[in-house]
Amino acid sequence: ALVHRRTFVVKEVPYTRLCSTKNILTVNGQFPGPTLYARKGDTIIVDVHNKGNQNITIHWHGVKQPRNPWSDGPEYITQCPIQPGAKFSQKIILSTEEGTLWWHAHSEWDRATVCGALVIYPKKGTNYPFSKPHAEFPLILGEWWKEDIEELYTEFLKSGGDPNISDALTINGQPGDLYPCSKPDTFKLMVEHSKTYLLRLINSGLQDILFFSIANHSLTIVGSDASYTKPFVTNYIAISPGQTIDFLLTADQDPHHHYYMGAKVYTATSNPFDNTTTTALLHYGDFTPSNSPPFSPYLAPYNDTNSSVSFTGRLRSLADKIHSVVDVPLNINDRLFFTLSINTFPCRQNDSCQGPNGSRLAASVNNVSFVTPTVNSILQAYYYHANGVFGDRFPDFPETLFDFTATDLPLYLETPKSRTEVKVLEYNSTVEIVFQGTNVTAGAADHPMHLHGFSFYVVGWGFGNFDKDKDPLNYNLVDPPLQNTIAVPVNGWTTVRFKADNPGVWFMHCHVDRHMSWGMTMAFIVKNGKFPNAQILPPPPDMPPC
Numbered sequence: 001a002l003v004h005r006r007t008f009v010v011k012e013v014p015y016t017r018l019c020s021t022k023n024i025l026t027v028n029g030q031f032p033g034p035t036l037y038a039r040k041g042d043t044i045i046v047d048v049h050n051k052g053n054q055n056i057t058i059h060w061h062g063v064k065q066p067r068n069p070w071s072d073g074p075e076y077i078t079q080c081p082i083q084p085g086a087k088f089s090q091k092i093i094l095s096t097e098e099g100t101l102w103w104h105a106h107s108e109w110d111r112a113t114v115c116g117a118l119v120i121y122p123k124k125g126t127n128y129p130f131s132k133p134h135a136e137f138p139l140i141l142g143e144w145w146k147e148d149i150e151e152l153y154t155e156f157l158k159s160g161g162d163p164n165i166s167d168a169l170t171i172n173g174q175p176g177d178l179y180p181c182s183k184p185d186t187f188k189l190m191v192e193h194s195k196t197y198l199l200r201l202i203n204s205g206l207q208d209i210l211f212f213s214i215a216n217h218s219l220t221i222v223g224s225d226a227s228y229t230k231p232f233v234t235n236y237i238a239i240s241p242g243q244t245i246d247f248l249l250t251a252d253q254d255p256h257h258h259y260y261m262g263a264k265v266y267t268a269t270s271n272p273f274d275n276t277t278t279t280a281l282l283h284y285g286d287f288t289p290s291n292s293p294p295f296s297p298y299l300a301p302y303n304d305t306n307s308s309v310s311f312t313g314r315l316r317s318l319a320d321k322i323h324s325v326v327d328v329p330l331n332i333n334d335r336l337f338f339t340l341s342i343n344t345f346p347c348r349q350n351d352s353c354q355g356p357n358g359s360r361l362a363a364s365v366n367n368v369s370f371v372t373p374t375v376n377s378i379l380q381a382y383y384y385h386a387n388g389v390f391g392d393r394f395p396d397f398p399e400t401l402f403d404f405t406a407t408d409l410p411l412y413l414e415t416p417k418s419r420t421e422v423k424v425l426e427y428n429s430t431v432e433i434v435f436q437g438t439n440v441t442a443g444a445a446d447h448p449m450h451l452h453g454f455s456f457y458v459v460g461w462g463f464g465n466f467d468k469d470k471d472p473l474n475y476n477l478v479d480p481p482l483q484n485t486i487a488v489p490v491n492g493w494t495t496v497r498f499k500a501d502n503p504g505v506w507f508m509h510c511h512v513d514r515h516m517s518w519g520m521t522m523a524f525i526v527k528n529g530k531f532p533n534a535q536i537l538p539p540p541p542d543m544p545p546c
């Protein structure tokens with residue numbers, strides 16, 4: 001295993017999209033940011049220099065970071081932010097992950113432009129569980145706002161309502177042919193006829209699940225969230241913010257044509273959303289394309305929940321001794337039931353309170369709207385025994401309390417409690433979480449839930465209320481997919497399992513940033529095990545000061 005060293009200089013540079021120029025926060029001036037490459041088991045040390053004018057943190061999304069929560073990145077959860085002019089050397093310890101992950105800012109909404117791919121190759125001497133592709137490329141889906149991202153975020157907080165919608169979706173930072181002033185820079189993928197390519201698709205977007213497809217070509221799914229899956233053939237992908245999908249593409253169509261790949265939003269809510277389509281081009285390199293317009297991919301209607309859940313429901317882990325050992329916990333020590341709600345708070349003075357009936361919008365897990373600490377991080381407070389930063393009484397919520405997906409839920413559920421509460425887990429305990437979507441006041445939505453420090457097995461999902469007697473009988477304990485982000489379907493539930501074998505403080509949240517900022521987040525503390533090799537590593541000397 002190797003140790004790689006990389007430098008990330010966070011700085012503002014001007015970028016032009018959609019006919020206008022603005023300064024954006026970047027890493028090394030690049031948007032999307034640089035791709036990190038390593039092999040399974042390697043370590044990457046990234047020296048993060050903040051040369052921008054705002055606080056920042058960087059998170060390595062999907063990296064378990066065994067015993068090393070110090071470098072995980074979420075601001076005020078595991079560290080205080082890196083201040084302008086300061087530097088933090090983060091250690092990315094790759095253990096069991098293999099495939100595609102990504103990194104992104106984990107402070108305010110900076111990840112809109114501060115993000116990039118993390119490619120983890122098999123160990124030396126081992127291979128992919130499929131034939132070696134001719135070449136491989138990351139495809140990063142994202143969003144573009146004409147507005148400054150810091151302003152967007154500040155305005156969003158002030159308004160109490162939904163944020164402004166993005167002005168474009170992007171593929172590798174480019175909106176593509178269908179947007180003004182964007183055609184010349186459309187991302188182009190050059191392929192050779194009859195060759196097979198590995199594409200590493202990442203949804204880095206802040207707000208929505210996306211549908212993705214390539215005209216006339218079928219896609220063979222081989223992995224998600226740095227874990228291989230049983231291959232399956234599909235003509236579209238549904239991908240959550242935070243999630244990655246690896247697929248093989250064989251260039252087997254008429255090389256005299258060119259083909260669009262495209263992405264657009266899936267949403268089950270009636271809120272305004274960016275209803276545009278981003279495209280990139282697939283070119284067969286050795287041929288001069290005909291003058292006819294490129295073929296367009298079929299993308300499902302924006303509210304096609306079935307297409308979204310049926311794609312996700314097809315993911316199965318590869319029960320293959322070399323590439324993935326399925327070790328889904330069978331006996332559960334901690335059964336957790338977490339409701340996910342969009343709520344409202346009463347209007348505060350000086351706010352514009354654009355939520356329903358003059359309220360401000362909120363969101364919660366078990367009716368607790370998480371309050372992010374502002375002066376210390378939970379990890380540092382826990383490690384150094386500082387009081388007053390967080391509570392350890394994250395509430396239980398009985399499964400049978402309500403008909404969560406009904407329209408006549410009791411009014412008191414509308415207003416959550418504001419708290420900084422964590423759930424404490426014993427080292428090596430086996431944990432099951434049932435995420436239950438609800439239809440509280442401000443309405444139901446899909447919630448891509450993401451856990452730091454672990455991947456979890458997704459053992460079941462369904463619509464309506466979770467039935468604790470019947471639904472567990474249908475759990476897939478044989479080949480459930482191993483993911484770090486899973487979209488809990490609108491007005492439905494999803495069950496995940498993991499073993500708490502990674503001591504530390506680990507954030508969990510909806511990866512839709514407006515839901516996250518409204519409080520649909522919580523954190524776990526996993527206690528140290530008995531032996532030194534089951535305990536949190538000592539903190540690095542250059543932790544950013546609080």
Ligand code: C2O
Pocket residue numbers: 059061074104106242450452507509511
């Ligand atoms: Cu991709 Cu907590 O983040």
Ligand code: CU
Pocket residue numbers: 445446447448510511512515516520
């Ligand atoms: Cu959500």
